[in-house]
Amino acid sequence: MMENRYIRCPYCGSVNYNKDEVIYCRNCHNKIGSKVEANLHTAWAMLVTAVIFYIIANIYPILVIDKFGVTSQNTIIGGVIALWDEGSYPIALIIFFASVFVPLLKFFLILYILTNYKKPKKGSKKVDQAKLYHFTEIIGPWSMIDVFVVSILATVVHFGNIKITAGIGATAFVLMVFFTMLSAMSIDIRLIKEGASGN
Amino acid sequence: MDENLDNLVICSKCHTVHKKIDLPYKKVAKCAVCGNKLYSDVENAFYKAVSYSVTALILFVVANLYPIIKVYIGSNQSILTIPSMVATLFDENFYVVGSIVLVVIFIAPLSVIFSYLALWVLTYFKIYKNFSKHIISFLMVSRNWAMVDIFGVSILVALVKLFGYAQIQPGVSAYALVLFILVDLIFLKSIKPVELWTYFSRAYDGK
Secondary structure, eight states, X not given: OOGGGEEEOTTTOOEEEOOSSOEEOTTTOOEEESOHHHHHHHHHHHHHHHHHHHHHHHHSOSEEEEETTEEEEEOHHHHHHHHHHTTOHHHHHHHIIIIIIHXXXXXXXXXXXXXXXXXXXXXXXXXXXXXXXXXXXXXXXXXXXXXXXXXXXXXXXXXXXEEEEEOHHHHHHHHXXXXXXXXXXXXXXXXXXXXXXXX | OOOOGGGEEEOTTTOOEEEOOOOOTTOEEEOTTTOOEEEEOHHHHHHHHHXXXXXXXXXXXXXXXXXXXXXXXXXXXXXXXXXXXXXXXXXXXXXXXXXXXHIIIIIHHHHHXXXXXXXXXXXXXXXXXXXXXXXXXXXXXXXXXXXXXXXXXXXXXXXXXXTTTOXXXXXXXXXXXXXXXXXXXXXXXXXXXXXXXXXXXXXXXXO
């Protein structure tokens, strides 16, 4: 079995020897992992920051509509409900999935990885954890949909009598996506790779 | 203890270690545990990515120069381009949103394209070996932050939101953007790191 002797560089994908210390990738020279505990703190800090921004993004409006001098503001959930009421069910579901469900799912997956790495598990469970981590990396950027939609609407609906602008919620939301991605990237790959088996 | 690390590949999905073998033309190696693609015929994959990065560059320039959509609301008309979108965000003092949008739909995709081209030139002339390593690393990171495909889906979502209130006409860039996204997903984002490193070793060391 050669499972724990090797580690994959998360930056360039190169195979390196695994050591219980700081490793610099032999190809790209990036730091693969500092001390595991230090990395955990970084991942936790990023996650907590992301959660705070997620709460702010849901409280404050993401979209401000100024129509003939009358201003209305939409939060993320408010926008989803409005779309649902208008009968745009698929779009309401897409926005709900990308802006509400995906970030929450990602929070829980990172939380699961950060809180479960010390528990002894059988090989297959650890492989599942690696798959979960891979999944969080793939779905994370899709939360950006709502930010892009707001940016597009703010650009094309920008007239004298009707105007759409981004709200404070948009800034909080984009920062939430950013910090969630950083949190996932800060997780030391050694925390989740130990179950991988050699072939 | 001294196996050549270049002869190993680790699955990005489940982290299973595999020994690398030379593949016949157009064959793909998959992970024995999770079935994730590990690598394919290396020369083929790299040259495909380089040639399509030229295509991608042309499409990207067109996608940025001309309107993606034209919107008519009553007697008002407006257009959407990537630069105008970023400029609007900055004009309204949304610097954080504007900066991140600028990075993920403009800077990162361009970085990916130019990284492929630079890598091809450097390996062709067999110069600046260490710099080439950094380019591969940079390419892998910038690929994660390039989100033009998500931006494409967002345009569709925004259009549905506007349908009841506005007349919408696709611009030249809409077609260029769709083609760019396809090229990006099929050729530029699908290449595996191990394919790049194998190409790199062959180009510089003949291994």
